[in-house]
Amino acid sequence: MEHNKPSKFPEQSQQQPGDQYKMIPKPEIIRKKYQGSEKLKDKVALITGGDSGIGRSIAVHFAREGADIAIVYLEEDKDANETKRLIEKENRQCVLLRGDLKEESFCIHCVDVTIEKFSKINVLVNNAGVQFPKKNLKEISLQQITETFQTNIYPHFLVTRAALEYMGKGDVILSTTSITTYRGSPALLDYSSTKGAIAGFIRSLSLKLASRGIRVNGVAPGPIWTPLIPATFDKVSDFGQDTPMGRAGQPSEVAPAYVFLASEDASYITGQIIHVNGGDFIHT
Numbered sequence: 001m002e003h004n005k006p007s008k009f010p011e012q013s014q015q016q017p018g019d020q021y022k023m024i025p026k027p028e029i030i031r032k033k034y035q036g037s038e039k040l041k042d043k044v045a046l047i048t049g050g051d052s053g054i055g056r057s058i059a060v061h062f063a064r065e066g067a068d069i070a071i072v073y074l075e076e077d078k079d080a081n082e083t084k085r086l087i088e089k090e091n092r093q094c095v096l097l098r099g100d101l102k103e104e105s106f107c108i109h110c111v112d113v114t115i116e117k118f119s120k121i122n123v124l125v126n127n128a129g130v131q132f133p134k135k136n137l138k139e140i141s142l143q144q145i146t147e148t149f150q151t152n153i154y155p156h157f158l159v160t161r162a163a164l165e166y167m168g169k170g171d172v173i174l175s176t177t178s179i180t181t182y183r184g185s186p187a188l189l190d191y192s193s194t195k196g197a198i199a200g201f202i203r204s205l206s207l208k209l210a211s212r213g214i215r216v217n218g219v220a221p222g223p224i225w226t227p228l229i230p231a232t233f234d235k236v237s238d239f240g241q242d243t244p245m246g247r248a249g250q251p252s253e254v255a256p257a258y259v260f261l262a263s264e265d266a267s268y269i270t271g272q273i274i275h276v277n278g279g280d281f282i283h284t
Helices: 053-064 077-089 104-118 142-152 154-166 189-212 228-232 251-262
Strands: 044-048 068-073 094-098 123-126 172-176 215-221 273-276
Touching: 044 053, 044 104, 044 154, 053 068, 053 077, 053 123, 053 251, 068 077, 068 104, 077 094, 094 104, 104 154, 123 154, 123 251, 142 154, 142 189, 154 172, 154 189, 172 189, 172 251, 189 215, 215 251, 251 273
Parallel strands: 044 068, 044 123, 068 094, 123 172, 172 215, 215 273
Antiparallel strands: none
């Protein structure tokens, strides 16, 4: 895939949460030339929203770096099983955890099963999210606000709280926020609000856990070609064209930031957010 050329997408639509196997073109998950170097050798990573898009790319990159993976997803069985296949192709183990992260009991279950399977959790990636674009504030119902917050930010607290019982010095917590935290989005008011909350979560938790040697960081993607895009926007042909680089990014261009933050290469970095957005300047 030639990333140096602007590209438009054919018009298409899906229902949330979206299926990667239906997308045209398929998102690039990992570059063919990406060489793993055992940065995460024998680590165990628990990744929410790991069945497709950025989450799948994180999972496959982590596997190529030597990690075993537990993936949390809602109901997209075909996508989840393809992600498992890709991880096992890297000669690493994968466990699939199907359920709703809005339920506290399921959040705890995800951690319990990961520990039962792998006996440890070294990297937790809070990545699952939804968005419901609305043109008018009056169109944003209390039900939508509740679902957006319960999906996008509540599990950061619930899964992290459960996982921390098994995490210690050298382990890492990563969260996915968004460019909308910093520049806003008139069509994604509730989504942007949750992503802002995630940024605050990252910074505050990093201070709380620094004394335990647990690092907490995040990534704020710009427009990335994932199933969430055709599942939430009426028009996708110009998606990402307004970035300085003139195109949307691919999951394969985001996941290496998570690899860096999860590895010892980032041993003196905590409470920080990496911006992968095609050239937008962000003032934090």
